[in-house]
Amino acid sequence: MHGHGGPGGGPAGTGAVLSGGEWAVAAVLAAAVLAYGAGVVAVWVRGTDWPAGRLALWTCGWLCAGAALLGPVAERAHRDFAAHMAGHVLLGMLAPLLLVLAAPVTLALRALPRPSARALARLLASRAAAVPTHPLTAAVLSVGGLWALYPGGLYAAASSGPWGHAAVHAHVLASGYLFAFAVLGGPDPAPHRPSPPWRAAVLVAAIAAHNVLAKTVYAVPPPGVDPERARAGAEVMYYGGAPVEIALIVLLCAAWLGPRPAPAARPGQAGGRGAPARRGPSALTPGRDRRPAARSAGRTGGGR
Amino acid sequence: MARARSGPGPAAPPGEVSGYDRRGRNLAAGVLLGLGTVAFLDEAVFHQLLHWHHFYDRSTTAVGLVSDGLFHAFSWFATVAGFFLVAALHRERAFWAGAFASGWLTGAGFFQLYDGLVQHKLMGLHQIRYGVDLLPYDLVWNAIAALLLLAGIVGWVLTGRARAAARRSGASPARRAG
Numbered sequence: 096m097h098g099h100g101g102p103g104g105g106p107a108g109t110g111a112v113l114s115g116g117e118w119a120v121a122a123v124l125a126a127a128v129l130a131y132g133a134g135v136v137a138v139w140v141r142g143t144d145w146p147a148g149r150l151a152l153w154t155c156g157w158l159c160a161g162a163a164l165l166g167p168v169a170e171r172a173h174r175d176f177a178a179h180m181a182g183h184v185l186l187g188m189l190a191p192l193l194l195v196l197a198a199p200v201t202l203a204l205r206a207l208p209r210p211s212a213r214a215l216a217r218l219l220a221s222r223a224a225a226v227p228t229h230p231l232t233a234a235v236l237s238v239g240g241l242w243a244l245y246p247g248g249l250y251a252a253a254s255s256g257p258w259g260h261a262a263v264h265a266h267v268l269a270s271g272y273l274f275a276f277a278v279l280g281g282p283d284p285a286p287h288r289p290s291p292p293w294r295a296a297v298l299v300a301a302i303a304a305h306n307v308l309a310k311t312v313y314a315v316p317p318p319g320v321d322p323e324r325a326r327a328g329a330e331v332m333y334y335g336g337a338p339v340e341i342a343l344i345v346l347l348c349a350a351w352l353g354p355r356p357a358p359a360a361r362p363g364q365a366g367g368r369g370a371p372a373r374r375g376p377s378a379l380t381p382g383r384d385r386r387p388a389a390r391s392a393g394r395t396g397g398g399r
Numbered sequence: 400m401a402r403a404r405s406g407p408g409p410a411a412p413p414g415e416v417s418g419y420d421r422r423g424r425n426l427a428a429g430v431l432l433g434l435g436t437v438a439f440l441d442e443a444v445f446h447q448l449l450h451w452h453h454f455y456d457r458s459t460t461a462v463g464l465v466s467d468g469l470f471h472a473f474s475w476f477a478t479v480a481g482f483f484l485v486a487a488l489h490r491e492r493a494f495w496a497g498a499f500a501s502g503w504l505t506g507a508g509f510f511q512l513y514d515g516l517v518q519h520k521l522m523g524l525h526q527i528r529y530g531v532d533l534l535p536y537d538l539v540w541n542a543i544a545a546l547l548l549l550a551g552i553v554g555w556v557l558t559g560r561a562r563a564a565a566r567r568s569g570a571s572p573a574r575r576a577g
Binding site: 302329330337345349352353 | 454455464465467468469471472473475476479480482483484486487
Protein backbone atom coordinates (compact mmCIF):
# COMPACT_ATOMS: atom_id res chain seq x y z
CA MET A 96 0.00 0.00 0.00
CA HIS A 97 2.82 2.36 0.76
CA GLY A 98 4.79 1.39 -2.30
CA HIS A 99 7.71 0.17 -0.28
CA GLY A 100 8.42 -2.36 -2.97
CA GLY A 101 8.04 0.26 -5.70
CA PRO A 102 10.69 2.01 -7.75
CA GLY A 103 13.29 3.99 -5.88
CA GLY A 104 12.62 2.27 -2.56
CA GLY A 105 13.61 4.55 0.31
CA PRO A 106 14.62 8.15 -0.38
CA ALA A 107 12.51 8.68 -3.51
CA GLY A 108 9.38 7.62 -1.62
CA THR A 109 9.77 10.23 1.11
CA GLY A 110 8.73 13.86 0.82
CA ALA A 111 5.61 15.22 -0.74
CA VAL A 112 5.25 12.63 -3.47
CA LEU A 113 2.67 9.94 -2.79
CA SER A 114 2.70 6.54 -4.40
CA GLY A 115 -0.31 5.18 -6.26
CA GLY A 116 -1.57 3.29 -3.24
CA GLU A 117 -1.19 6.32 -1.02
CA TRP A 118 -3.17 8.46 -3.46
CA ALA A 119 -5.95 5.89 -3.24
CA VAL A 120 -5.92 6.06 0.56
CA ALA A 121 -5.88 9.85 0.53
CA ALA A 122 -8.82 9.85 -1.87
CA VAL A 123 -10.83 7.53 0.40
CA LEU A 124 -10.14 9.72 3.44
CA ALA A 125 -11.08 12.91 1.60
CA ALA A 126 -14.24 11.29 0.22
CA ALA A 127 -15.33 10.23 3.71
CA VAL A 128 -14.91 13.75 5.09
CA LEU A 129 -16.60 15.32 2.07
CA ALA A 130 -19.53 12.89 2.24
CA TYR A 131 -20.11 13.73 5.90
CA GLY A 132 -19.85 17.44 5.12
CA ALA A 133 -22.42 17.04 2.37
CA GLY A 134 -24.71 15.27 4.83
CA VAL A 135 -24.38 18.12 7.31
CA VAL A 136 -25.21 20.66 4.60
CA ALA A 137 -28.23 18.61 3.53
CA VAL A 138 -29.48 18.53 7.13
CA TRP A 139 -28.91 22.26 7.57
CA VAL A 140 -30.76 23.00 4.34
CA ARG A 141 -33.78 21.18 5.78
CA GLY A 142 -33.60 23.44 8.78
CA THR A 143 -32.41 20.87 11.33
CA ASP A 144 -29.46 21.47 13.58
CA TRP A 145 -26.39 19.26 13.51
CA PRO A 146 -23.63 19.75 16.11
CA ALA A 147 -20.49 21.15 14.53
CA GLY A 148 -18.50 19.20 17.13
CA ARG A 149 -19.47 15.99 15.40
CA LEU A 150 -18.11 17.21 12.09
CA ALA A 151 -14.87 17.99 13.94
CA LEU A 152 -14.84 14.49 15.47
CA TRP A 153 -15.38 12.91 12.08
CA THR A 154 -12.59 14.97 10.51
CA CYS A 155 -10.19 14.23 13.40
CA GLY A 156 -11.00 10.54 13.14
CA TRP A 157 -10.02 10.42 9.48
CA LEU A 158 -6.96 12.56 10.17
CA CYS A 159 -5.87 9.95 12.74
CA ALA A 160 -6.43 7.20 10.19
CA GLY A 161 -4.49 9.26 7.65
CA ALA A 162 -1.63 9.76 10.11
CA ALA A 163 -1.43 5.99 10.52
CA LEU A 164 -1.63 5.23 6.80
CA LEU A 165 0.19 8.07 5.04
CA GLY A 166 2.43 10.13 7.26
CA PRO A 167 5.90 9.64 8.71
CA VAL A 168 4.48 7.10 11.17
CA ALA A 169 3.37 4.92 8.27
CA GLU A 170 6.69 5.39 6.52
CA ARG A 171 8.63 4.29 9.60
CA ALA A 172 6.23 1.45 10.38
CA HIS A 173 7.91 -0.77 7.81
CA ARG A 174 11.20 -0.71 9.65
CA ASP A 175 10.19 0.14 13.20
CA PHE A 176 7.70 -2.04 15.10
CA ALA A 177 7.10 0.75 17.66
CA ALA A 178 5.97 3.06 14.85
CA HIS A 179 3.82 0.22 13.54
CA MET A 180 2.17 -0.04 16.96
CA ALA A 181 1.67 3.73 17.12
CA GLY A 182 -0.13 3.32 13.81
CA HIS A 183 -2.22 0.52 15.30
CA VAL A 184 -3.31 2.72 18.22
CA LEU A 185 -4.21 5.55 15.82
CA LEU A 186 -5.96 3.42 13.19
CA GLY A 187 -7.50 0.68 15.31
CA MET A 188 -8.38 2.54 18.51
CA LEU A 189 -8.42 6.34 18.39
CA ALA A 190 -9.77 6.85 14.87
CA PRO A 191 -12.67 4.37 15.34
CA LEU A 192 -13.69 6.00 18.63
CA LEU A 193 -13.76 9.48 17.08
CA LEU A 194 -15.69 8.21 14.05
CA VAL A 195 -18.29 6.46 16.23
CA LEU A 196 -18.79 9.61 18.30
CA ALA A 197 -19.47 11.55 15.10
CA ALA A 198 -22.71 9.52 14.70
CA PRO A 199 -22.47 9.05 10.92
CA VAL A 200 -25.49 6.73 10.75
CA THR A 201 -27.75 9.25 12.48
CA LEU A 202 -26.55 11.85 10.01
CA ALA A 203 -27.26 9.49 7.11
CA LEU A 204 -30.75 8.77 8.44
CA ARG A 205 -31.48 12.47 8.46
CA ALA A 206 -29.73 13.47 5.27
CA LEU A 207 -30.74 10.65 2.93
CA PRO A 208 -33.96 10.74 0.89
CA ARG A 209 -36.85 9.15 2.73
CA PRO A 210 -36.87 5.69 1.01
CA SER A 211 -33.13 5.22 1.47
CA ALA A 212 -33.30 6.35 5.10
CA ARG A 213 -36.14 3.91 5.73
CA ALA A 214 -34.18 1.08 4.14
CA LEU A 215 -31.18 1.95 6.31
CA ALA A 216 -33.32 2.05 9.45
CA ARG A 217 -34.84 -1.33 8.54
CA LEU A 218 -31.37 -2.76 7.98
CA LEU A 219 -30.23 -1.53 11.40
CA ALA A 220 -33.25 -3.08 13.07
CA SER A 221 -32.96 -6.39 11.19
CA ARG A 222 -31.89 -9.60 12.86
CA ALA A 223 -28.91 -9.80 10.55
CA ALA A 224 -27.52 -6.58 12.02
CA ALA A 225 -27.73 -7.97 15.55
CA VAL A 226 -24.81 -10.37 15.02
CA PRO A 227 -21.99 -8.08 13.88
CA THR A 228 -23.08 -5.25 16.20
CA HIS A 229 -23.04 -7.47 19.27
CA PRO A 230 -20.12 -6.49 21.54
CA LEU A 231 -18.86 -10.07 21.73
CA THR A 232 -18.69 -10.46 17.94
CA ALA A 233 -17.05 -7.07 17.59
CA ALA A 234 -14.52 -7.86 20.33
CA VAL A 235 -13.59 -11.16 18.70
CA LEU A 236 -13.24 -9.46 15.32
CA SER A 237 -11.06 -6.64 16.60
CA VAL A 238 -8.96 -8.05 19.46
CA GLY A 239 -9.10 -11.59 18.08
CA GLY A 240 -7.86 -10.20 14.78
CA LEU A 241 -4.83 -8.78 16.58
CA TRP A 242 -4.09 -12.16 18.13
CA ALA A 243 -4.14 -13.69 14.65
CA LEU A 244 -1.97 -10.85 13.38
CA TYR A 245 0.91 -10.93 15.89
CA PRO A 246 1.26 -14.24 17.76
CA GLY A 247 -0.62 -15.96 14.92
CA GLY A 248 2.04 -14.98 12.41
CA LEU A 249 -0.35 -13.20 10.05
CA TYR A 250 1.66 -9.98 10.48
CA ALA A 251 4.63 -11.27 8.48
CA ALA A 252 2.36 -12.73 5.80
CA ALA A 253 0.16 -9.65 5.50
CA SER A 254 2.99 -7.14 5.29
CA SER A 255 4.49 -8.85 2.25
CA GLY A 256 2.00 -7.72 -0.37
CA PRO A 257 0.15 -4.42 -0.89
CA TRP A 258 -3.29 -6.02 -1.00
CA GLY A 259 -2.77 -7.99 2.18
CA HIS A 260 -1.53 -4.81 3.78
CA ALA A 261 -4.60 -2.87 2.66
CA ALA A 262 -6.93 -5.63 3.82
CA VAL A 263 -5.35 -5.70 7.28
CA HIS A 264 -5.63 -1.91 7.60
CA ALA A 265 -9.25 -1.95 6.50
CA HIS A 266 -10.06 -4.74 8.92
CA VAL A 267 -8.33 -3.00 11.83
CA LEU A 268 -10.25 0.23 11.24
CA ALA A 269 -13.62 -1.42 10.54
CA SER A 270 -13.47 -3.85 13.45
CA GLY A 271 -12.30 -1.06 15.76
CA TYR A 272 -15.30 1.01 14.68
CA LEU A 273 -17.67 -1.90 15.21
CA PHE A 274 -16.22 -2.55 18.65
CA ALA A 275 -16.43 1.05 19.85
CA PHE A 276 -20.01 1.31 18.55
CA ALA A 277 -21.08 -2.02 20.06
CA VAL A 278 -19.59 -1.26 23.47
CA LEU A 279 -20.91 2.31 23.68
CA GLY A 280 -24.23 1.40 22.10
CA GLY A 281 -24.45 4.82 20.51
CA PRO A 282 -24.70 7.68 19.75
CA ASP A 283 -26.05 6.11 16.58
CA PRO A 284 -29.25 4.06 16.95
CA ALA A 285 -28.42 0.59 18.26
CA PRO A 286 -31.64 -1.44 18.51
CA HIS A 287 -29.85 -4.66 19.48
CA ARG A 288 -27.69 -3.17 22.19
CA PRO A 289 -27.29 -5.40 25.28
CA SER A 290 -27.64 -3.96 28.77
CA PRO A 291 -24.82 -1.74 30.15
CA PRO A 292 -23.40 -4.41 32.51
CA TRP A 293 -22.97 -6.77 29.56
CA ARG A 294 -21.28 -4.14 27.48
CA ALA A 295 -19.07 -3.22 30.44
CA ALA A 296 -18.09 -6.86 30.95
CA VAL A 297 -17.14 -7.25 27.28
CA LEU A 298 -15.19 -3.99 27.40
CA VAL A 299 -13.22 -5.10 30.47
CA ALA A 300 -12.51 -8.50 28.89
CA ALA A 301 -11.40 -6.90 25.62
CA ILE A 302 -9.11 -4.43 27.40
CA ALA A 303 -7.65 -7.34 29.36
CA ALA A 304 -7.08 -9.29 26.13
CA HIS A 305 -5.40 -6.24 24.61
CA ASN A 306 -3.13 -5.87 27.66
CA VAL A 307 -2.27 -9.56 27.70
CA LEU A 308 -1.49 -9.41 23.99
CA ALA A 309 0.82 -6.42 24.50
CA LYS A 310 2.75 -8.29 27.18
CA THR A 311 2.82 -11.45 25.06
CA VAL A 312 4.30 -9.48 22.16
CA TYR A 313 6.87 -8.12 24.64
CA ALA A 314 7.81 -11.59 25.82
CA VAL A 315 7.59 -13.42 22.50
CA PRO A 316 8.35 -11.15 19.50
CA PRO A 317 6.13 -11.86 16.48
CA PRO A 318 7.85 -13.80 13.69
CA GLY A 319 10.18 -11.54 11.73
CA VAL A 320 10.32 -8.75 14.33
CA ASP A 321 13.52 -7.79 16.12
CA PRO A 322 13.10 -8.49 19.90
CA GLU A 323 14.25 -5.00 20.90
CA ARG A 324 11.73 -3.35 18.58
CA ALA A 325 9.02 -5.80 19.60
CA ARG A 326 9.43 -4.73 23.24
CA ALA A 327 9.26 -1.04 22.33
CA GLY A 328 6.18 -1.74 20.21
CA ALA A 329 4.51 -3.68 23.01
CA GLU A 330 4.93 -0.74 25.38
CA VAL A 331 3.47 1.64 22.79
CA MET A 332 0.52 -0.72 22.38
CA TYR A 333 -0.05 -1.00 26.14
CA TYR A 334 0.48 2.58 27.27
CA GLY A 335 -0.66 4.23 24.05
CA GLY A 336 -3.86 2.21 24.02
CA ALA A 337 -4.68 2.97 27.67
CA PRO A 338 -6.06 6.51 27.13
CA VAL A 339 -8.46 5.25 24.46
CA GLU A 340 -9.53 2.37 26.70
CA ILE A 341 -10.15 4.75 29.58
CA ALA A 342 -12.11 7.06 27.28
CA LEU A 343 -14.34 4.12 26.32
CA ILE A 344 -14.89 3.29 30.00
CA VAL A 345 -15.71 6.94 30.81
CA LEU A 346 -18.17 7.23 27.92
CA LEU A 347 -19.87 3.95 28.82
CA CYS A 348 -20.14 4.87 32.51
CA ALA A 349 -21.30 8.41 31.75
CA ALA A 350 -24.23 7.11 29.73
CA TRP A 351 -24.97 4.39 32.25
CA LEU A 352 -24.33 5.88 35.68
CA GLY A 353 -24.10 9.57 34.95
CA PRO A 354 -26.78 12.08 35.81
CA ARG A 355 -29.68 12.30 33.43
CA PRO A 356 -32.03 15.13 32.61
CA ALA A 357 -35.35 14.87 34.39
CA PRO A 358 -37.91 13.16 32.13
CA ALA A 359 -40.19 16.18 32.20
CA ALA A 360 -37.48 18.34 30.65
CA ARG A 361 -37.59 16.65 27.27
CA PRO A 362 -41.02 17.32 25.84
CA GLY A 363 -40.96 20.91 27.07
CA GLN A 364 -37.83 21.74 25.11
CA ALA A 365 -38.62 23.62 21.97
CA GLY A 366 -36.30 23.33 18.99
CA GLY A 367 -35.76 19.64 18.65
CA ARG A 368 -33.58 17.08 20.29
CA GLY A 369 -31.34 17.54 23.26
CA ALA A 370 -31.56 20.05 26.06
CA PRO A 371 -29.27 23.07 25.69
CA ALA A 372 -27.77 22.24 29.09
CA ARG A 373 -26.41 19.01 27.67
CA ARG A 374 -24.75 20.62 24.75
CA GLY A 375 -21.16 20.58 26.00
CA PRO A 376 -19.84 17.18 27.04
CA SER A 377 -23.11 15.45 26.31
CA ALA A 378 -22.80 16.07 22.62
CA LEU A 379 -20.01 13.52 22.89
CA THR A 380 -21.83 11.18 25.23
CA PRO A 381 -23.42 8.28 23.46
CA GLY A 382 -26.21 6.05 24.63
CA ARG A 383 -27.95 8.59 26.81
CA ASP A 384 -31.67 8.10 27.22
CA ARG A 385 -31.30 5.08 25.05
CA ARG A 386 -34.67 4.06 23.71
CA PRO A 387 -36.01 7.53 22.95
CA ALA A 388 -32.80 8.46 21.15
CA ALA A 389 -32.91 5.37 18.99
CA ARG A 390 -36.54 5.85 18.19
CA SER A 391 -36.39 9.54 17.47
CA ALA A 392 -33.33 9.13 15.28
CA GLY A 393 -35.11 6.50 13.23
CA ARG A 394 -38.27 8.54 13.06
CA THR A 395 -36.50 11.71 12.09
CA GLY A 396 -34.62 9.91 9.37
CA GLY A 397 -37.68 8.27 7.92
CA GLY A 398 -40.15 11.06 8.34
CA ARG A 399 -38.51 14.32 7.44
CA MET B 400 -25.89 -1.24 40.12
CA ALA B 401 -27.60 -2.32 36.97
CA ARG B 402 -30.95 -1.34 38.32
CA ALA B 403 -29.54 1.79 39.84
CA ARG B 404 -30.93 3.95 37.08
CA SER B 405 -34.35 2.47 36.60
CA GLY B 406 -35.92 5.08 38.86
CA PRO B 407 -36.97 8.58 37.92
CA GLY B 408 -33.45 9.91 38.58
CA PRO B 409 -32.13 12.94 40.40
CA ALA B 410 -35.58 14.31 41.11
CA ALA B 411 -36.16 11.60 43.72
CA PRO B 412 -36.34 12.97 47.25
CA PRO B 413 -33.46 12.32 49.63
CA GLY B 414 -34.00 9.47 51.98
CA GLU B 415 -36.04 7.19 49.77
CA VAL B 416 -34.10 7.14 46.54
CA SER B 417 -36.40 5.65 43.95
CA GLY B 418 -37.03 2.46 45.79
CA TYR B 419 -33.59 0.92 46.04
CA ASP B 420 -31.04 0.82 48.81
CA ARG B 421 -28.91 3.93 49.17
CA ARG B 422 -26.60 2.15 51.58
CA GLY B 423 -26.00 -0.51 48.96
CA ARG B 424 -25.10 2.08 46.33
CA ASN B 425 -22.78 3.95 48.68
CA LEU B 426 -21.10 0.68 49.64
CA ALA B 427 -20.78 -0.32 45.97
CA ALA B 428 -19.26 3.03 45.05
CA GLY B 429 -16.81 2.66 47.93
CA VAL B 430 -15.82 -0.89 47.06
CA LEU B 431 -15.21 0.05 43.41
CA LEU B 432 -13.11 3.09 44.31
CA GLY B 433 -11.24 1.16 47.00
CA LEU B 434 -10.25 -1.49 44.47
CA GLY B 435 -9.28 1.18 41.98
CA THR B 436 -7.26 3.20 44.48
CA VAL B 437 -5.12 0.27 45.62
CA ALA B 438 -4.61 -0.93 42.07
CA PHE B 439 -3.62 2.58 41.06
CA LEU B 440 -1.22 3.01 44.00
CA ASP B 441 0.27 -0.39 43.29
CA GLU B 442 0.84 0.51 39.68
CA ALA B 443 1.95 4.11 40.12
CA VAL B 444 4.10 3.74 43.24
CA PHE B 445 5.60 0.27 43.06
CA HIS B 446 5.64 -0.19 39.32
CA GLN B 447 6.40 3.23 37.92
CA LEU B 448 8.08 5.20 40.73
CA LEU B 449 10.01 2.55 42.67
CA HIS B 450 10.39 0.10 39.78
CA TRP B 451 9.85 -2.81 42.13
CA HIS B 452 7.66 -4.47 39.53
CA HIS B 453 8.28 -4.42 35.79
CA PHE B 454 6.31 -4.15 32.57
CA TYR B 455 6.97 -7.80 31.97
CA ASP B 456 8.53 -10.06 34.54
CA ARG B 457 10.39 -13.02 33.04
CA SER B 458 8.99 -15.35 35.68
CA THR B 459 5.42 -14.44 34.84
CA THR B 460 3.34 -17.40 33.71
CA ALA B 461 0.56 -17.42 31.17
CA VAL B 462 -1.97 -17.47 34.03
CA GLY B 463 -0.19 -14.51 35.59
CA LEU B 464 -0.44 -12.53 32.38
CA VAL B 465 -4.15 -13.15 32.05
CA SER B 466 -4.93 -12.37 35.69
CA ASP B 467 -2.76 -9.26 35.53
CA GLY B 468 -4.42 -8.05 32.36
CA LEU B 469 -7.89 -8.73 33.69
CA PHE B 470 -7.22 -6.98 36.97
CA HIS B 471 -5.63 -4.01 35.27
CA ALA B 472 -8.65 -3.62 33.01
CA PHE B 473 -11.14 -4.13 35.83
CA SER B 474 -9.41 -1.70 38.19
CA TRP B 475 -9.61 1.06 35.60
CA PHE B 476 -13.25 0.27 35.05
CA ALA B 477 -13.93 0.18 38.81
CA THR B 478 -12.29 3.57 39.30
CA VAL B 479 -14.29 5.28 36.59
CA ALA B 480 -17.57 3.60 37.53
CA GLY B 481 -16.95 4.45 41.21
CA PHE B 482 -16.45 8.13 40.41
CA PHE B 483 -19.65 8.23 38.37
CA LEU B 484 -21.59 6.52 41.16
CA VAL B 485 -20.29 9.01 43.73
CA ALA B 486 -21.17 11.89 41.43
CA ALA B 487 -24.68 10.51 40.96
CA LEU B 488 -25.11 10.00 44.72
CA HIS B 489 -24.03 13.58 45.42
CA ARG B 490 -26.39 14.87 42.79
CA GLU B 491 -29.26 12.95 44.31
CA ARG B 492 -28.19 14.09 47.79
CA ALA B 493 -27.93 10.42 48.66
CA PHE B 494 -24.22 10.29 49.45
CA TRP B 495 -23.59 8.63 52.81
CA ALA B 496 -19.98 9.07 53.91
CA GLY B 497 -20.08 6.26 56.47
CA ALA B 498 -21.35 3.66 54.04
CA PHE B 499 -19.01 4.89 51.31
CA ALA B 500 -15.98 4.70 53.65
CA SER B 501 -16.96 1.19 54.73
CA GLY B 502 -17.11 0.12 51.11
CA TRP B 503 -13.82 1.83 50.31
CA LEU B 504 -12.00 0.12 53.19
CA THR B 505 -13.49 -3.23 52.27
CA GLY B 506 -12.57 -2.94 48.61
CA ALA B 507 -9.07 -1.67 49.29
CA GLY B 508 -8.38 -4.24 52.01
CA PHE B 509 -9.83 -7.10 50.02
CA PHE B 510 -7.80 -6.32 46.92
CA GLN B 511 -4.56 -5.85 48.80
CA LEU B 512 -5.04 -9.04 50.81
CA TYR B 513 -5.99 -10.96 47.68
CA ASP B 514 -2.94 -9.57 45.91
CA GLY B 515 -0.65 -10.31 48.86
CA LEU B 516 -1.90 -13.80 49.65
CA VAL B 517 -3.30 -15.32 46.47
CA GLN B 518 -1.32 -13.60 43.71
CA HIS B 519 2.00 -13.27 45.53
CA LYS B 520 2.06 -16.39 47.70
CA LEU B 521 -0.43 -18.95 46.46
CA MET B 522 0.00 -18.48 42.71
CA GLY B 523 3.48 -17.00 42.92
CA LEU B 524 2.75 -14.66 40.01
CA HIS B 525 5.13 -11.98 41.19
CA GLN B 526 6.54 -10.68 44.46
CA ILE B 527 6.48 -7.26 46.05
CA ARG B 528 10.17 -6.85 45.46
CA TYR B 529 13.09 -8.83 44.16
CA GLY B 530 16.54 -9.52 45.57
CA VAL B 531 15.67 -8.78 49.20
CA ASP B 532 14.35 -10.67 52.21
CA LEU B 533 10.61 -10.79 51.45
CA LEU B 534 9.29 -11.55 54.94
CA PRO B 535 9.07 -7.98 56.33
CA TYR B 536 7.56 -6.74 53.05
CA ASP B 537 4.95 -9.51 53.06
CA LEU B 538 4.11 -8.95 56.71
CA VAL B 539 3.64 -5.19 56.32
CA TRP B 540 1.70 -5.57 53.08
CA ASN B 541 -0.73 -8.18 54.39
CA ALA B 542 -1.12 -6.65 57.86
CA ILE B 543 -2.13 -3.33 56.34
CA ALA B 544 -4.51 -5.19 54.05
CA ALA B 545 -6.08 -7.12 56.92
CA LEU B 546 -6.55 -3.94 58.97
CA LEU B 547 -8.23 -2.16 56.07
CA LEU B 548 -10.52 -5.10 55.47
CA LEU B 549 -11.38 -5.42 59.17
CA ALA B 550 -12.17 -1.70 59.43
CA GLY B 551 -14.33 -2.01 56.35
CA ILE B 552 -16.29 -4.93 57.76
CA VAL B 553 -16.84 -3.07 61.05
CA GLY B 554 -18.13 -0.08 59.09
CA TRP B 555 -20.33 -2.39 57.02
CA VAL B 556 -21.96 -3.75 60.20
CA LEU B 557 -22.30 -0.32 61.83
CA THR B 558 -23.96 1.27 58.80
CA GLY B 559 -26.29 -1.72 58.63
CA ARG B 560 -27.33 -1.08 62.22
CA ALA B 561 -27.70 2.64 61.56
CA ARG B 562 -29.98 1.87 58.65
CA ALA B 563 -32.02 -0.60 60.66
CA ALA B 564 -32.37 1.91 63.52
CA ALA B 565 -33.37 4.65 61.10
CA ARG B 566 -35.96 2.38 59.53
CA ARG B 567 -37.49 1.66 62.90
CA SER B 568 -37.69 5.33 63.76
CA GLY B 569 -38.69 6.28 60.21
CA ALA B 570 -35.83 8.73 59.72
CA SER B 571 -33.30 8.93 56.91
CA PRO B 572 -30.09 7.07 57.74
CA ALA B 573 -27.94 9.62 55.95
CA ARG B 574 -29.00 12.40 58.27
CA ARG B 575 -27.50 10.58 61.20
CA ALA B 576 -24.38 9.21 59.62
CA GLY B 577 -23.51 12.05 57.26
